[in-house]
Amino acid sequence: MIRALVYVDPDLSSSIALRYTCQLAGMFEMEIQAIHAHEPEAHAHTGWARRTWEKIQLEESKKEIEQLLTAEKQFCPVSIQPIVVAGDPKKEIQEHLEKGGYDLFVEGIRRPLSTKNLAKKLQSSLYQTAPCPILLVQNLTPLNKVLLVIRERPTTKALLSMFSNLFKGAKWSLDAVIPEFLAQSVGDDEAQEVLKECGYEVENIHRIKTISEIEKLSDYGLVAIGVNRGKKDKGPLVEFVQYLPSPILFCWA
Known part of the structure; x- marks a missing residue:
């Protein structure tokens, strides 16, 4: 069985990445786990007020991701509850890849790709240390060849x-x-x-x-x-x- 971790945001590129991963799941036995990391916005308050604000933001993120997965269910039945955490996305992905024993990491990306952004991605700590292959999905294409x-x-x-x-x-x-x-x-x-x-x-x-x-x-x-x-x-x-x-x-x- 292939265990795949798929990063999702509430956007089109994540929908495409999910649908493409489910094409793979139609060919192989796969377990698909969705993950989203919400990076808390800057807030003037501290202490209890800040923690309350961050909790509200995290709950909103959970709702958005659940709505995305519900909308994609007819194309991609993700049976596992999504992991939604607060923190830096790259660090959270890296930590879950290392601890979860995943075989594949999948993320969507918007086109057109710029040389600068792609080079930066390939040299990022995530791409340089990921314990598994990374699948970068930019278009939903049939898996014919x-x-x-x-x-x-x-x-x-x-x-x-x-x-x-x-x-x-x-x-x-x-x-x-x-x-x-x-x-x-x-x-x-x-x-x-x-x-x-x-x-x-x-x-x-x-x-x-x-x-x-x-x-x-x-x-x-x-x-x-x-x-x-x-x-x-x-x-x-x-x-x-x-x-x-x-x-x-x-x-x-």
């Missing part, structure tokens, strides 16, 4: 290992892509060799030379990519991810 991004051998092997562990026994329709503009891109023969070593067979291997060719990759329901932690994995990689229209699964190398 998966694209694996082939980078240098160690990063690609880490991606394929994490992908296999998450989606055990999955019968995906798989393609691969080699973005030549990323550092240390591999040749077709080496890509086939790495895929074979990890037990993967793909139908097609695409090779793209420039960012502008990303539009050729618009038909995939999921794109999985390995990301090097502890390094400023940005520049061409961030631009590549920025222009992908599909949900993106980040696996850590």
